[in-house]
Amino acid sequence: MQKLGWPFLAGRNITINKADGVYLYDDRGREIIDAAGGAIVANVGHGRDRVVEAVAEATRQHSYVVPPWLTPSRQAMLDVLGEHWLPDHLTRVHCTSGGTEANEAAMKIALHYQQAIGEANRTKIIGRSISYHGTTLATASISGHPNRKHGLLGALPKFPEVASPYPLRCPLGSYHPNAGQYYVDLLEDIIVSEGPQSIAGFLAEPIIGSSGGAITPPDDYWPAVTDLCSRYGVLLIMDEVMTGFGRTGKKFGHQHWQIEPDILVSGKGLAGGYAPLGGVFASEKIGLAIEEANYPVMFNTFGAHPAACAAAAEVLSIMVEEQLVQRSASMGDYLHQQLHAAFDQHPNVAEVRGKGLFAAIEIVADRESLEKFDIDLQVSGRVVASGLKHGVFYYGGGTGEVRDIVCMGPPFIVSESQCDQIVSVLRQSVDEVIEAI
Ligand SMILES: Cc1ncc(COP(=O)(O)O)c(C=O)c1O
Structure with a gap:
């Protein structure tokens, strides 16, 4: 052998x-x-036996159904997401088979939206210096994760990058009281120097995942970033692949602050590891604009796999019940x-x-x-x-x-x-x- x-x-x-x-x-x-x-x-x-049973039942119902169609397990997942989990303003759902694909799809949705509303020059997405968003060329490139770019640099598409807040090692001094504003100003500087009319979105984790090890920004950072993004017409894309679905003690990590991201990206805990699944959740405004422009939001063959949606529906219900x-x-x-x-x-x-x-x-x-x-x-x-x-x-x-x-x-x-x-x-x-x- x-x-x-x-x-x-x-x-x-x-x-x-x-x-x-x-x-x-x-x-x-x-x-x-x-x-x-x-x-x-x-x-x-x-x-968890009940998750195992739900996955088995979905698999008995069908091995596979194309992602845009509904199945009982997809409907069950949408029901629990809508009733218990998603912020009210996020009404559009696109499922992938993991976090990388979800971030890639979220970036494309942001670009589609800007094109759809006539902002044809908004083609750039800003990333942060300490971050991780995935393994594809685009998500690896926008990640502030040098260790995962070795041997790729010449081929990676370019994304503007801003410093991630790192209060312990803030250049103004450790835990400096003005650290939050300092990092917000850096973001504004990038938006202005790149040209505000060229920026489609800003992709960031609310609390940095393993690339930074749970680095948490100063409390004034996210509210000010949200204001800044809306002032400049930049979509806020929140990567909650690691922080989503309860991990940080709130349903979503961004909810530690009073903010509303335009696009929320999830993976990992969505199906709790019982099946591969990623999710992109966007506002109605974004969904409608892309629909009217007739742009495709192409599915991955295995996006929203019925067995994975069954796992998610059950995992998310367990979290609510317990x-x-x-x-x-x-x-x-x-x-x-x-x-x-x-x-x-x-x-x-x-x-x-x-x-x-x-x-x-x-x-x-x-x-x-x-x-x-x-x-x-x-x-x-x-x-x-x-x-x-x-x-x-x-x-x-x-x-x-x-x-x-x-x-x-x-x-x-x-x-x-x-x-x-x-x-x-x-x-x-x-x-x-x-x-x-
Ligand atoms: C914040 C964040 N985004 C994206 C990803 C990529 O997700 P996946 O490994 O499911 O493709 C990860 C994975 O660790 C992550 O932590």
């Missing part, structure tokens, strides 16, 4: 035979706490308290950050000067490996100049004692790695 390369590039290979609740079980039967919820995906936890968004908020508070207790005085941890059950630490060589460890030491990779050895799976983060980040995003059913273990193993792993350096 031919031996096949898996993964594509040689790397660490672990076999997980089973997962249940917040635990993964490897092929030796070892129990591992899934403190990362996979890739910050498994919001309702593993092994009040898991509230639980993400309250258990998130507990996790953050424990992380602060463990790391606030730690000489090598610069910051504990995030909201709800999305948290991260930034490891540094020196807490006072914020000096980083040498990149070749691969500190966060070693901490993740050590955590795994001690039975907890964390999600490594950071890119380029942002490094040595360890993220956490456990299922919302995580208990206090499991949070205690997540924090104590993290402390042990950080100490072991630093000791070895």
Whole structure:
């Protein structure tokens, strides 16, 4: 038999035979706490029989139906999205098979809209310096994620880029009171220098995902950015692939502020990991304009797959019935308290950050000067490996100049004692790695 390369590039290979609740079980039967919820995906936890049944039922009904048509599972997903989840102003739904495709579709929808309303020159979308939006050429290019662009640079389309807010390392000074306005001014400078009439949209995560490790902007940032975008006719495209569907303790991450994005992008938690699904949700104004212009919003063959929509309908219903968004908020508070207790005085941890059950630490060589460890030491990779050895799976983060980040995003059913273990193993792993350096 031919031996096949898996993964594509040689790397660490672990076999997980089973997962249940917040635990993964490897092929030796070892129990591992899934403190990362996979890739910050498994919001309702593993092994939910009713999701399995719903997926099986949808698969029995049909293996496949073209995405624009309705099926019982698509209707069930739309019903729960409309009744419990989406902000009232977002009425148009386009489904893909993941976050990358959803961001790509959202950017195209923004471009279509601007063309449709006669803004023919609005062809640019602004991205941010610390961000991740996906793997296609366009989404990789607009991402502020240098590590994921190696070997591609010459071929990537160009997008204007503005600095992501990073309060810990704001050039005005750490946690400077004017940091929010500082970063808003940078965005206005880019809009003006590129030419306001050339900008179609601004794509950003409300709280930065793993590229920055839950970097949270100052509270005045998002309201001012929203005003700025509407003043300049720029659509605000909120990438909530990681932060959406309860992860940060609100239904959507942007709801920590009083703002209304024009387009909301989701993935990961939408179907809780039970099936591949991404979602783009846009306002009626956008949908109508594109409809009237008769532009296509082309589907992916596997977008809105009936089995994936069945999984989403069930996962989102479980979250409502079990009040898991509230639980993400309250258990998130507990996790953050424990992380602060463990790391606030730690000489090598610069910051504990995030909201709800999305948290991260930034490891540094020196807490006072914020000096980083040498990149070749691969500190966060070693901490993740050590955590795994001690039975907890964390999600490594950071890119380029942002490094040595360890993220956490456990299922919302995580208990206090499991949070205690997540924090104590993290402390042990950080100490072991630093000791070895
Ligand atoms: C914020 C954000 N956007 C987009 C993506 C890409 O989604 P996918 O991996 O499902 O294509 C990710 C994946 O990590 C993400 O975190």
